[in-house]
Amino acid sequence: xxxxxxxxxxxxxxxxxxxxxxxxxxxxxxxxxxxxxxxxxxxxxxxxxxxxxxxxxxxxxxxxxxxxxxxxxxxxxxxxxxxxxxxxxxxxxxxxxxxxxxxxxxxxxxxxxxxxxxxxxxxxxx
Numbered sequence: 216x217x218x219x220x221x222x223x224x225x226x227x228x229x230x231x232x233x234x235x236x237x238x239x240x241x242x243x244x245x246x247x248x249x250x251x252x253x254x255x256x257x258x259x260x261x262x263x264x265x266x267x268x269x270x271x272x273x274x275x276x277x278x279x280x281x282x283x284x285x286x287x288x289x290x291x292x293x294x295x296x297x298x299x300x301x302x303x304x305x306x307x308x309x310x311x312x313x314x315x316x317x318x319x320x321x322x323x324x325x326x327x328x329x330x331x332x333x334x335x336x337x338x339x340x341x
Contacts, residue, residue, distance in 0.1 A: 222268040281320045303327040
């Protein structure tokens with residue numbers, strides 16, 4: 216397991232500010248953010264650490280969006296995932312009315328399939 220990112224060690228309110236700024240700026244200006252944090256006394260946070268944190272934040276956002284799309288499709292549906300370039304195509308067949316729907320998610324198939332399994336397990340618990 217790798218080292219903990221220095222951004223993850225910051226107070227939660229500062230991380231929330233970083234999240235908001237990264238999203239507002241389109242995940243850019245890491246150098247400006249580093250300089251601002253240094254000015255506020257957070258000298259151990261580097262541009263590289265902020266970039267790694269930004270990549271992880273983008274991934275978390277994608278997973279949350281994919282989960283929302285899968286939940287909206289209905290967990291009672293039959294789903295099949297297939298890798299298509301950098302995206303995963305999910306075919307959703309609604310058992311109630313037999314309609315099929317195609318969802319394209321910009322993430323690896325393994326991540327999508329893991330989300331589908333988690334959603335099904337959560338649904339079965341309810």
